[in-house]
Structure formats: structure tokens, C-alpha cells
Amino acid sequence: MLGMAPQSGEYAVIGIRLDGTIVVWNRAAEQLYGYSANEVLGSHVERLYAPTDVAVGLPAALVSATLRRGRWHGFARRLRSDGTGLRTRALMVPIVAGERVEHIFEVSVVAHSGKPMALQQALAAVRDAFPLALHRAQRRRRGRGSIGAVAV
DSSP states (O other): OOBSOOOOTTOOEEEEETTSBEEEEOHHHHHHHOOOHHHHTTSBGGGGSOHHHHHTTHHHHHHHHHHHHSOEEEEEEEEOTTSOEEEEEEEEEEEEETTEEEEEEEEEOBOTTSOBOOHHHHHHHHHHHOHHHHHHHHHHHHHHOOSSOEEO
8 A cells, every 4th residue: 555545535645654754645645745756755754844843853753642642633834845834734643554553644634725624524535545444443443442543
């Protein structure tokens, strides 16, 4: 499931490894951030943050919070490829393979038109884009409980 993510409407879906390497980038992310998948895949997620946020360790702090809490959602300042700022509402969830977390997925809940979107609509977009992963996560929650991680 690495590389170009399935279409998910106007929701930017970004997948990163725990070291911050971007491994999933959908078309909505291309439109929102201005980078093509070829430009961004394999690079560090820090390129999407303002230098001041990188300097204080914000990207790593968000990954850490996501792992501790099972998800993170809130507002985040990001940068487009042309250097202009962008305020997004984001949801970050860990992706579990077996018993360990391998990736963090982020869904931007700001459409590339700049209009805020409801969180439930963003979750529906993720469900539509990644039905197998979410199906397994629901099955896992019924079986053993979960901290909100998505199992694959």
C-alpha cells in the first residue's frame, strides 16, 4: 500500500514511516501541498512544516503524541511547495502490522479549496480509501480492544 494512495475525494492522505519518511501521497495531497508524488515520496515530512516548527521538534512531537494516544487530531500549520503557509485540521493514526506500528497516516480535513471539512467526513474518506485496513481495525477492536490504531 505504499506510494500513491487511492483517491479519497478532497482529503489529503499522507503516510509516513516512524522515522518521518513520506511513503504515501494521494492526488488531493498533490493539490493541497503542490508537490507531485514523485517529488515528495522518500523525503522527510519536515518539508511540510515551517522551519520554526521543525526547529522546536514539532513533527517528531506529533508522531510521539499519535503513538502515545493512539491518534492525534488538531490544527497544524504546514507549508506548500511554493512556501506559502497553510492551516489544516489533521487527524493522525498509527498503522499496525501484526503487533507493531509501522506507519502513521495523516488525513487533512481541509479541502484543497481551503474550506474546512467535518472530521466525520474525513474519516469516511479514509474508510473509502483504505477499506481493508479499516475493516481489520474494526475486527481487532471487537476481538481484543484497541488504542485507535489501524491494523493492516
